[in-house]
Amino acid sequence: MIEVSNLTKRYGERAAVEAISFKAERGQIVGFLGPNGAGKTTTMRMLTGFLPPSSGSATVAGFDISTQADEVRRRIGYLPETPPLYPEMTVRSYLTFVARLKGVARGKLREACDRAIERTGLTDVHGRLLRHLSKGYRQRVGLAQAIVHDPEVLILDEPTVGLDPRQIIEIRSLVRELRGDRTVILSTHILPEVAQTCDKVVIINEGRIVCEDDLAHLTAESPLEEVFMRLLAADTRDRESRLDHDAGASPAGAV
Amino acid sequence: MRNVLTIAGRELRSIFTSPVAYVVMTGFLLLCGWFFFNLIARFNMLVQMYSSYEAMGDTAGRLNLNEFVIAPLLHNMAVVLLIVVPMITMRSFAEEKRLGTYELLLTSPIGTGQIVLGKLLASGTFVGLMIASSGIFGIILSIWGNPEIGVLLAGYAGLLLVGLTFVAIGLFASSLTENQIIASVVGLVITLLLFVIAWPADSAGDILGPVLRHLAVTEHFDQMVRGIVSTSSLVYFFSMIAGWTFLTQRSVESIRWR
Numbered sequence: 001m002i003e004v005s006n007l008t009k010r011y012g013e014r015a016a017v018e019a020i021s022f023k024a025e026r027g028q029i030v031g032f033l034g035p036n037g038a039g040k041t042t043t044m045r046m047l048t049g050f051l052p053p054s055s056g057s058a059t060v061a062g063f064d065i066s067t068q069a070d071e072v073r074r075r076i077g078y079l080p081e082t083p084p085l086y087p088e089m090t091v092r093s094y095l096t097f098v099a100r101l102k103g104v105a106r107g108k109l110r111e112a113c114d115r116a117i118e119r120t121g122l123t124d125v126h127g128r129l130l131r132h133l134s135k136g137y138r139q140r141v142g143l144a145q146a147i148v149h150d151p152e153v154l155i156l157d158e159p160t161v162g163l164d165p166r167q168i169i170e171i172r173s174l175v176r177e178l179r180g181d182r183t184v185i186l187s188t189h190i191l192p193e194v195a196q197t198c199d200k201v202v203i204i205n206e207g208r209i210v211c212e213d214d215l216a217h218l219t220a221e222s223p224l225e226e227v228f229m230r231l232l233a234a235d236t237r238d239r240e241s242r243l244d245h246d247a248g249a250s251p252a253g254a255v
Numbered sequence: 256m257r258n259v260l261t262i263a264g265r266e267l268r269s270i271f272t273s274p275v276a277y278v279v280m281t282g283f284l285l286l287c288g289w290f291f292f293n294l295i296a297r298f299n300m301l302v303q304m305y306s307s308y309e310a311m312g313d314t315a316g317r318l319n320l321n322e323f324v325i326a327p328l329l330h331n332m333a334v335v336l337l338i339v340v341p342m343i344t345m346r347s348f349a350e351e352k353r354l355g356t357y358e359l360l361l362t363s364p365i366g367t368g369q370i371v372l373g374k375l376l377a378s379g380t381f382v383g384l385m386i387a388s389s390g391i392f393g394i395i396l397s398i399w400g401n402p403e404i405g406v407l408l409a410g411y412a413g414l415l416l417v418g419l420t421f422v423a424i425g426l427f428a429s430s431l432t433e434n435q436i437i438a439s440v441v442g443l444v445i446t447l448l449l450f451v452i453a454w455p456a457d458s459a460g461d462i463l464g465p466v467l468r469h470l471a472v473t474e475h476f477d478q479m480v481r482g483i484v485s486t487s488s489l490v491y492f493f494s495m496i497a498g499w500t501f502l503t504q505r506s507v508e509s510i511r512w513r
Contacts, residue, residue, distance in 0.1 A: 045358075048362040049361070049362055050358055050361050050362050050510075051510070051511075052511050070364040071364075073362055073363055073364040074364045076362070078358075078359075078362050080355055080358045080359075081355075082355045083355075084354065084355045084356040084357075084358055084359035085354070085356070086265070086269060086354065086356060087354075088268075088269055088272040088273065089265075089268075089269075093268075097261065097265050098359065098363075100257070100258075100261040101258070101261060101359070101360070101363040101364075101365060102363055102364065103364055145359070
């Protein structure tokens with residue numbers, strides 16, 4: 001469903017994401033895991049066609065993100081880190097607007113909005129202004145706009161950040177319900193979230209993939225926390241030894 | 256087209272649900288009313304003065320509304336537009352970037368050109384409405400006086416074109432930044448420059464002089480206010496609007512190749 005190969009994003013000299021590759025199958029929830037600043041958001045922005053990759057390629061539902069960007073955009077529902085809401089709109093008018101943007105046919109707009117509102121539990125607030133909604137409800141509206149055009153792929157950037165424990169549980173179960181036969185990529189730095197919602201884990205650190213594995217397989221011997229810390233520590237050690245090696249090698253090369 | 260209308264519809268709604276639109280429109284009409292009142296008062300005084308001197312012959316009959324009231328009124332309104340249009344357009348892109356909705360627009364299956372055209376349509380409609388509501392002064396003059404209607408309409412068409420040119424420039428300024436203040440200042444500076452760019456024309460030589468004069472909004476607007484609608488002016492206004500809109504589209508698109 002999603003295939004990423006050697007995707008790279010550079011800002012000047014610095015690589016935010018470097019040659020990452022991973023796969024996600026239909027119906028899978030993939031946890032995209034990593035410390036803050038690891039490159040999760042950048043990767044998601046490339047997949048959704050917001051940012052162009054510097055090199056490498058990826059396909060979503062069989063369409064290339066660089067050459068068939070609009071086809072990809074039609075098939076992706078995307079919830080950025082802060083839900084993209086217009087505070088002066090009501091829930092329903094906002095969702096209608098997004099549905100039109102995403103190309104839902106005129107006759108089906110109402111139906112699409114009703115379905116999104118119902119699935120995300122917004123029925124009671126559908127006439128309220130977005131500016132008057134609590135954070136938890138805003139996040140739900142964010143999810144509703146991501147699914148309003150019934151996309152095959154859902155990309156959620158830290159969907160539970162800043163919510164209270166009850167809201168976190170609600171959003172998690174919502175994500176599981178929304179899965180159906182969709183592919184969901186969900187980024188987070190909260191480990192239990194992955195353990196509870198995901199089928200597969202992709203761990204990213206400083207712009208590189210450290211690990212890509214099924215959750216069950218990865219946590220067969222020790223809990224996710226331990227695995228995660230061990231992998232990160234190993235990756236950091238690797239990096240340092242590479243740097244030492246480079247630093248040791250280059251003066252000699254210069255002479 | 257549907258996408259353009261979707262964008263424009265939401266934009267217009269957001270313009271009219273924020274207090275900015277009402278403050279700007281009220282301020283504009285208030286100032287215009289003040290200009291109109293004073294110009295009429297002065298005109299009235301002139302007519303009385305001239306008709307009291309028998310020796311002047313028919314001078315009073317030659318004072319005309321178009322020249323003494325409508326032309327200065329339109330020029331004053333253009334100056335007010337110069338200031339308020341950047342305030343209307345400053346939020347169009349800057350606000351989207353701040354809210355994060357920019358990401359929603361750019362990850363939707365619509366072209367950047369459609370986004371830009373939608374915004375141009377929305378702000379243009381608002382400025383058009385604002386200018387249209389100042390048409391009340393023209394109507395008042397036509398009822399109690401006899402201005403030349405053709406000249407009046409040409410002047411208003413000129414004002415609309417000036418307004419749309421400013422909108423196109425303001426949108427470009429807004430697309431550059433996520434800071435609304437910067438957007439409004441940049442917009443104001445560019446429009447003001449176009450307003451006064453012909454100042455050194457007389458001493459700028461035979462080649463540069465006419466070029467500067469042709470670039471100035473005021474030259475073309477002045478002609479239209481006097482009732483002269485030339486192809487050169489129309490080409491000027493339409494190429495200005497199209498040119499700045501194109502630059503805006505490039506600026507929005509630039510995120511994809513930066």
